[in-house]
Amino acid sequence: RMTAWARITDLNPGTVINSEQRDYFPDFSFRRLRFSVASQITPKLFFNLSFGGNNMNHLTTKSFVFRVLDAHADYEFDKAFSIGAGKSSWQGGSRWEIRSSKTLMGLDAPLYSLSTVDRNDDIGRLFGFYVKGQAFKLDYRFIMNQSLSAQNYTPKKESDFAYNAPRPKFSGYVKYQFLDEESNKTPYTTGTYLGKKKVLAIGTGFTYQRSAMWSNPGFGDSNAMQDTLFHDLAHWSIDLFYDSPISLSEGMAITSYIGFHNYGFGPNYVRNVGANGMATGTIAAEASFNGAGNAFPMMGTGQMIFIQAGILLPKSLLAKGYGQLQPNFSIQIANWDRLNDKMIVYDFDLNWYIKGHDNKFTFGYQLRPIFGKTSLKQESYKGMWVLQYQLELN
Numbered sequence: 001r002m003t004a005w006a007r008i009t010d011l012n013p014g015t016v017i018n019s020e021q022r023d024y025f026p027d028f029s030f031r032r033l034r035f036s037v038a039s040q041i042t043p044k045l046f047f048n049l050s051f052g053g054n055n056m057n058h059l060t061t062k063s064f065v066f067r068v069l070d071a072h073a074d075y076e077f078d079k080a081f082s083i084g085a086g087k088s089s090w091q092g093g094s095r096w097e098i099r100s101s102k103t104l105m106g107l108d109a110p111l112y113s114l115s116t117v118d119r120n121d122d123i124g125r126l127f128g129f130y131v132k133g134q135a136f137k138l139d140y141r142f143i144m145n146q147s148l149s150a151q152n153y154t155p156k157k158e159s160d161f162a163y164n165a166p167r168p169k170f171s172g173y174v175k176y177q178f179l180d181e182e183s184n185k186t187p188y189t190t191g192t193y194l195g196k197k198k199v200l201a202i203g204t205g206f207t208y209q210r211s212a213m214w215s216n217p218g219f220g221d222s223n224a225m226q227d228t229l230f231h232d233l234a235h236w237s238i239d240l241f242y243d244s245p246i247s248l249s250e251g252m253a254i255t256s257y258i259g260f261h262n263y264g265f266g267p268n269y270v271r272n273v274g275a276n277g278m279a280t281g282t283i284a285a286e287a288s289f290n291g292a293g294n295a296f297p298m299m300g301t302g303q304m305i306f307i308q309a310g311i312l313l314p315k316s317l318l319a320k321g322y323g324q325l326q327p328n329f330s331i332q333i334a335n336w337d338r339l340n341d342k343m344i345v346y347d348f349d350l351n352w353y354i355k356g357h358d359n360k361f362t363f364g365y366q367l368r369p370i371f372g373k374t375s376l377k378q379e380s381y382k383g384m385w386v387l388q389y390q391l392e393l394n
Helices: none
Strands: 002-010 015-017 024-040 045-056 067-078 081-088 126-135 138-146 168-177 199-215 229-247 252-264 270-273 296-300 302-312 324-336 343-355 359-371 378-391
Touching: 067 126, 126 168, 296 324, 296 343, 296 359
Parallel strands: none
Antiparallel strands: 002 024, 002 378, 024 045, 045 067, 067 081, 081 126, 126 138, 138 168, 168 199, 199 229, 229 252, 252 302, 270 296, 302 324, 324 343, 343 359, 359 378
């Protein structure tokens, strides 16, 4: 599967690309490349293998690594109980913690849900064991993963990932399915069914890792230096997903999601993330709290609400054989402890499905807040336009 981007980004203040300061930047890139093989080896034994990578752009093309992402197998004793192991995306936390990038309704994944992405995991993947199953209307998954070693960040006043012997990460997610049942063959939850199912599911999840974070309250004050403190990583969430056809004759459908997430990374943790980053640095005197490129305070200690909704428009809107359109939007409202204003991001997208998710275009616009470096208050907004094309060969 290939997902390609053509975009124009209104860059964060002071952004530098190589040796040049830029206010905006047009670029072309591959957001994702995947090659997957799955096999039902026996009626009970399932094996999944995938290769790929993210973000092949002007900075990373020469260093891009097409690596093993997933390599795991599970044995199904019964529909209500399977056990598996390997390197995988099996994690709990929330519905979007383990979402299918192929079936997304929005332009891109809600990356906030990958709360430890590339800090102590590999694009959300980890080695570990998992159990899963479906009984009556309940669907569950519980996982114990071996976290990867974090980088050796100096402990500061604000919490960050600890450079210690990584502890196991425990997570789980349980949902009740009121209507149609969703598949749990793989870890990936569907973003939009395009009218193929009628799903109403409410779920709750958690993630916990002991001593995953550290801080030093006396950092920068030679007279008040204290020993490094360790903090547990502890998250929980509750969410609701609804996807249903609303006109079978016209192929219309609606998709919606709302989730509340409580993130515990330790004192005043905030991480600025920009998908498919294109910048190399900033001019310190002009930089914002966001940092370079298209980054914004995506993750942090505190609470966050994510809302997404879209509608699949009638088939008759386009000529026969030209597919369907699906406008959608999302909003992320976060109250991070470290910031002095709420962090609110808006996404507006239009999908054109030529052949479902296997052949589709998405035109998207993201509006992200810019926070002052010292005030930690929202000072302005910047935008990013993206034209995305996704193609999958089966």
